Amino acid sequence: MSRTALLHELVALLPQPSVVLRDRGRWIVAANPDRLVIRRGPDSLDVIDELTSGWWAGWLTYEAGHDVEPVVANPARRRPWPGGDETEEADAVWARFPSRVELPDDGEPVVLGDGQSAAYHAELIAEAAGRASRDTAPWRRRSATPPDGDHDAGPLNPSNITWRSSLSEVDYGLNIRRILEYIRAGTCYQTNLTRTLWTTDDIDPAAIFHELLDHHPAQYGSLIRLDGTTIVSGSPEQLVRQFGRWVQTRPIKGTDSDPQRLMSSTKDHAENVMIVDMARNDLGRVSEYGTVRVPSLFALEPHPGLFHLVSTVVGETSPGTSRSDVIRALFPAASITGAPKPRVMQIIEDLEPWKRGVYCGSVGWIDADHDSMDLSVAIRTFVERDG
Structure with a gap:
């Protein structure tokens, strides 16, 4: 069995x-x-x-x-x-x-x-x-x-399910053009638009x-x-894992069905570095000075039908840091917002007609008795409500 x-x-x-x-x-x-x-x-x-x-x-x-x-x-x-x-x-x-x-x-x-x-x-x-x-x-x-x-x-x-979208193809394209205008104007570096x-x-x-x-x-x-x-x-993505004062986040940026193409992609590596820098900054807000490290950068991880570039950022939290402090420092994940996070979250609020809900939020467990937790980034996620 x-x-x-x-x-x-x-x-x-x-x-x-x-x-x-x-x-x-x-x-x-x-x-x-x-x-x-x-x-x-x-x-x-x-x-x-x-x-x-x-x-x-x-x-x-x-x-x-x-x-x-x-x-x-x-x-x-x-x-x-x-x-x-x-x-x-x-x-x-x-x-x-x-x-x-x-x-x-x-x-x-x-x-x-x-x-x-x-x-x-x-x-x-x-x-x-x-x-x-x-x-x-x-x-x-x-x-x-x-x-x-x-x-x-x-x-x-x-193909056997009748799917509808929160954004039409036309509106989606128009919003992409607006984001490109923001990037050209220096308002943001990247915005993750979803529907x-x-x-x-x-x-x-x-x-x-x-x-x-x-x-x-x-x-x-x-x-x-x-x-x-x-x-x-x-x-496939971890938002945060914590045991005592040790804390880790593993952002994903870079996806392709061809591992060689992914490993040679300048675009995907640049995106990954940008998100890693954001994760280092976020984790640094709740970590002891000098403890934030990147033990793994651009790790190629196989997944069903796809390969991802995954980096690992770790730190040791400052004394007195609570679990909610850690979550607030990292949430929502930079990989599903863009950069800089405060500005692009406002752009997302203005351009996406539906709230994301659980999608791009976080799912996981918290063990209060053993001061530990493991939360994912809720991508590739289905939600059904009663009624």
Whole structure:
């Protein structure tokens, strides 16, 4: 029985609310939180200071970053779904789980925690293992891909889904030209313009997760179901990892299907250096002087169908620095804003008609008892809301 087969069955059995997170050579699975903390609007990042004990998982929206950089709100900008009301989406959602299961790539599943919650997770593992050992058909054939194995004919093929965009091709092109004018005028060096694709088609988010697990596994893959929202992410990018005073960020800039072309790209290397300089500056705001280093620059990392240029920036936080201080220093990620961050966040606010929401925000876990956390940049992310 493979770890992937076991994880497929665990996901099928999980109740709501629950979380599934990929984290450094292991999967973390947790259900039935005993506390849920939700914040909307200004000062949403303050919620991090309330996570004072236990193991938490959740997310921050991109707009939570407006607490960090001053942005004049665009009143015409709306939440990222058709007819989205301003009060419907929370900017910070975090759940505390008394127990969790860790599935290492090498080794047996481990239940962390005690009491009834731990017993429940142990039973969940046993049932999932039994189902995985009995069922020889891949999970994806039950959830997404037709029995004949024709993946292109499956309901998750983008060509079989009616997608709509928050920006038309014409408007997108016009906004690109405006950004180029800003660059020529010296207002900014780079602005990351995005658009949202949405659909009203009936799609099972768990089926998307199963497909990603089988065909596009990501370093920060996740399936989170909290507060009436389901998030499926295939992110490869780390926002921040912290253990005690040691802190790390790993920005990605540079993407290509051809590794040789990527390694010889002057443009991609220039972008990567720009974002690394921003990350050094951001991390330097909360680190002891002289501790910020770049141990790895332009590392070529393979991912399904793509290669990325990834750099690593580390530091040692100053005494008295809190987790929220660290997050505020780095959030939102420079790789999904551009430079300089305060100015381009205002440009994004002015040009993008829909708020980004969870997309370009952050997803991950915080262990308050062991002073550690690991958060991703929520790119390549799907969001479904109940109703």
